[in-house]
Amino acid sequence: MAETSTLNQRPASSLPLLEEMERTYKDLPMEAIVKQDILRQGIHFFPEAFQVKDPYKSKDYFIFSFDHIPLADLKDGADTKAPEEIKISGGHFGLLKTVISTRNNPNSPYKMKLKEGKPTLYLDETEIGTAEYPPIPSWYKHKTKSGKFPGEIAPVIEWGYLLYLTVFRNCQYFGKDEECAYCDINHNYRQQKGAGRPYTGVKDVEDILEVLSWVDAEDQIAKVYTITGGSVLTNLKKKSEVDFYLQYPQAIEARFPKRWMGKLVAQAFEKEDCQKFKDAGIQIYHPNYEVWDKTLFEKICPGKASWIGYENWIRRVVDSAEVFGPENVIPNFVGGVELSEPWGFKTVKEAITSTKQGLDFFMSKGIVPRFTAWCPEPYTTLGQQAGPPLVYFCELLRAWKETFESYGLPTPPGYGEPGPGKAVFSVSAFMDVIGYSGRN
Template sequence: MVDVATLEKRPPSTIALLEEMERAYKDLPMEAIVKQDILRQGIHFLPEAFQVIGEYKSKDYFIFSFDHIPLADLKDGADTKAPEEIKIQGGYFDLLKTVISTRNNPHSPYKMKSVEGIPTLFLGDISIGQAEYPPIPSWYKHKTKNGKFPGEIAPVIEWGYLLYLTVFRNCQYFGKDEECAYCDINHNYRQQKGAGRPYTGVKDVEDILEVLSWVDQEDQVAKVYTITGGSVLTSLKKKNEVDFYLQYPEAIEKAFPKRWMGKLVAQAFEKEDCRKFKDAGIEIYHPNYEVWDKQLFEKICPGKASWIGWDTWIRRVVDSAEVFGPDKVIPNFVGGVELSEPWGFKTVKEAIDSTKQGLDFFMNKGIVPRFTAWCPEPYTTLGQQAGPPLVYFCELLRAWKETFEKYNLPTPPGYGEPGPGKAVFSVSAFMDVIGYSGRN
């Protein structure tokens, strides 16, 4: 039995710690355990790790920074050469291919080196696995009539599976009294612009359609698009929030009917507004509730709490299932933020007990929440704190998997294949644990 209380002291990642988790959580694939540890710690890319044969897709910073330090402080090429994701396999635990989002952290114990010209991830002196970097789609070589690069307009993630359309790269929840305490969408926009990078704040519909025309002609890997961005509280481009976001799926589905599965990540809307998106062609709805505990929601998501409120938000999530179908409503929560200082729970057990209540509440209704592993980004209200221990993420994956199996729910659509060695969702391991039967 794992000693959760001792592990809560956040020991550094070591092979011994991973071995302890391997023994304690036999119901979880080792790929998921290692993936969560790398996500919580980030990766230190040594300069040699960028000297690979052939081109690869670097980070597009598609919505958040997902880095542990400011962009300006990243050295040795990590600010421009770090891959969007890595795919590791083999190594000490003989991992199946595992896709993991890149989170730059020069202080991470996980170091990407080069062994005979092959990127290889190390923990201490031990190889965790050889790494691949994602390929660059052929359509990334084009440029729009307005001079925009595809990676700025319609970046692809999840190893080519998902087109991520952040159509509004700011949020009108602004400042510490309104911004979600873990979120750096506004800060990321400022630092990208400060670095002199092209980073379009509000994306033009025609630019998106132009890029998607190349995807339509040249790409067979991308299966899904996500429309998302910051919240609109008043108006944007003379449109309210619903009308602003609605214009994108309407245009995409008119030009490319049912070519890709459409997903929307936005605020929790009332049923009549949800129907507008369903009628426009959106199939999957992500009204992210972020953290289950009501008091923490009010502290960590002050803008959402004051403008909409926890009770209304949760009711709207449930109501939206009547429009899209419960299996098509997949609200995200930020895994680990319920342990954040200064407002969070003091123990892993308290945090997991709370989050399990939310999982059971939704899954009992056929709604399957998913989670993103919290990355403490430096410019956010929560800042550069240590983040949760690995045992928390193992307990969370176990709770998610057990609840999912308790209600015999279908695999969430729009995420690709489930299971170790197959999952492409890169910012948590919830898809990696689906269907895993355990080990001796």
């Protein structure tokens, strides 16, 4: 494995690089390799790429910006017309249909243009794939009694599979001494409000139930809802963190019992609080540990480290498996942040060695971590920096896949079908590699 140091300039992408990865990582589907490269680089949408025949769902900015430059600096319609995700297929590598989250970056080598009236993604002059944009659900045409649009209250992502309920669009870990260094939830809220967009900070239960009533009546694609938002350190709307977040699944499950699978992405809670969410109907729990190395956790997640602590966080993740069942505890980590400057590891090998220790720790207990590919967003503590090279993400996918297979673990529930051409999880390729047997 190459000893690649972190760089000030983003490591380049090229067709020869992708072909080298294709030869080196035959145990990984090419769909996953290309997906990770596009996620790390973002996409430059040419204005013509928005001139498509059919209406499509644009970015709802459902929690983070996932853009490489500030919203105010996006030009040529990218700030309002970029699709939530793309689904590419064909092209130089003959890709099966691959769903990828949109991360705007006008400096990306990946360019979305039109070819014969169809959006087509290019790397330099090479066609990487024909692109589809996600359709607009029929229920997006409604408006709540309070005047809210569905995409503001219960946006859908993962090509219609997941309803994403960010019920608190800020975080009480505030400022660089408490905020997670890679996270722009507070900054994204300010960006959206600054642009004059409707962007509700705390979502009303009744608004959510009203939108879900339309989903219930009109939609057969959405299978899961996620309840999430920023951390609550004191109280919010006169409720503790647990009570604030608990009101949402209680209301949803009372009105639509078992209509969708319920997920919770929140802090690592003690067992008795986890039981409250389980009793309310939550099936999947994501107490995200973000980065495995203890020193990096304390640097990159200073608020979590000071309020809860690394050892407590990890213990609570493990303990929660006794409540939900280990296969239903799926903590996220931010893939690539271990290489971030100034605190991260200096080489890919060191980063992967550390992260694999975390994967082995959890998977040996039946808990399957997932990851989001780190996007260096401009207003975060880490700011705009290089990010990892593609070889890091290939090594990470290999480490994840090998560890997952070595323990014979089941496919994580709540993510749809696994495998190339089927996976809809769009912010990393961990679902794309499941079940792939390799190529010659």
